[in-house]
Amino acid sequence: MxxxxxxxxxxxxxxxxxxxxxxxxxxxxxxxxxxxxxxxxxxxxxxxxxxxxxxxxxxxxxxxxxxxxxxxxxxxxxxxxxxxxxxxxxxxxxxxxxxxxxxxxxxxxxxxxxxxxxxxxxxxxxxxxxxxxxxxxxxxxxxxxxxxxxxxxxxxxxxxVSSSGVRRALAGGDMTHAARLLGRTYAMDGQVSHGDKIGRQLGFATANIRIKHNPLPMTGVFAVEVGGLGERSLPGVANLGIRPTVGGTRPLLEVHLFDFDRDIYGAHISVRFVRKLRDEQRFPNLDALKAQIAADAAAARAYFKL
CATH class of the missing domain: 3.40.50.620 (HUPs)
Structure with a gap:
């Protein structure tokens, strides 16, 4: 173009x-x-x-x-x-x-x-x-x-069908209806960058993508499919928001890919949000956050039948 x-x-x-x-x-x-x-x-x-x-x-x-x-x-x-x-x-x-x-x-x-x-x-x-x-x-x-x-x-x-209708569906966590209006699964694209490595410390390494959408059309934890890293999409779990537990203030998309261990810094990927699992929330400490991430990963794996 x-x-x-x-x-x-x-x-x-x-x-x-x-x-x-x-x-x-x-x-x-x-x-x-x-x-x-x-x-x-x-x-x-x-x-x-x-x-x-x-x-x-x-x-x-x-x-x-x-x-x-x-x-x-x-x-x-x-x-x-x-x-x-x-x-x-x-x-x-x-x-x-x-x-x-x-x-x-x-x-x-x-x-x-x-x-x-x-x-x-x-x-x-x-x-x-x-x-x-x-x-x-x-x-x-x-x-x-x-x-x-x-x-x-x-x-x-x-x-x-309207952009406003898509926004309402996303804000309400109805990814299926958003996809119905869009004609495809809603996605965000971006370049993988270095983060603060908190996910790795918690046992869930993440690909971090700085998001240019501000304000965000939705926040929360999602089962996702990631394109751009090979011929097929890869399943994972993602948090989209500001990470209140660790004092975040800027929108960030963090994606944990299942059964994946490659260096992908600098890669441009597309993250498709297939199901919302829960809202973003603040936890009292990192141990509580780690336990919830494990539960989120298990829920996403169950969704993908992994």
């Missing part, structure tokens, strides 16, 4: 385009992107997405912005897997937020992206004060020479 930062320089060729935050890249996004890639094939143009960094709600209300489901890297990788050829990532700052809907269309869509056809979700709004809507885009398209279409929402078991 080609990634362009900002719209000051035009992409080299006209595009078919989808616009959105695409947080989590759920089934609703997948349906929109399937249509995008089909139109791209029909018109012989690269399927392209326009997204924003940071999330607009993080810019306007950082203290109440929702937890991100995916980092920018995770999101772009998922979009590439769904056939997106190009991404334009626009910095969402004061200048960008101040663009009128008309200026957004002319400067970003037409000049920056050479737009030929646009596909949006049915709730898409844009421009200063969210003044732009589907009708404005249709009128602009007739004037400036691009097509526009809106996709209806995807519904799963009576629920409209």
């Amino acid at each position: 080609l990634v362009y930062r900002g719209y000051s320089r035009s992409v080299p060729t006209p595009v078919v385009l989808a616009i959105g935050n695409f947080d989590g890249v759920h089934l609703g996004h997948a349906a929109l992107l399937a249509r995008l890639t089909q139109v791209g094939r029909d018109l012989g143009l690269p399927p392209t997405i326009l997204t924003f960094e940071p999330h607009p709600r993080e810019f306007f209300a950082p203290d109440s912005a929702p937890a991100r489901l995916t980092t920018l890297r995770e999101k772009l990788e998922l979009l590439a897997d769904l056939g997106v050829a190009q991404a334009m990532v626009c910095p969402f700052n004061a200048a960008f937020a101040a663009l009128s809907a008309e200026d957004f269309v002319e400067q970003v869509l037409c000049q920056g992206l050479q737009l030929r056809h646009l596909i949006i979700g049915d709730d898409f709004r844009f421009g200063r004060g969210r003044q732009g809507d589907f009708a404005l885009l249709q009128a602009a398209g007739r004037r400036l020479g691009f097509g526009v279409e809106a996709m209806h929402s995807v519904v799963v078991e009576g629920e409209r």
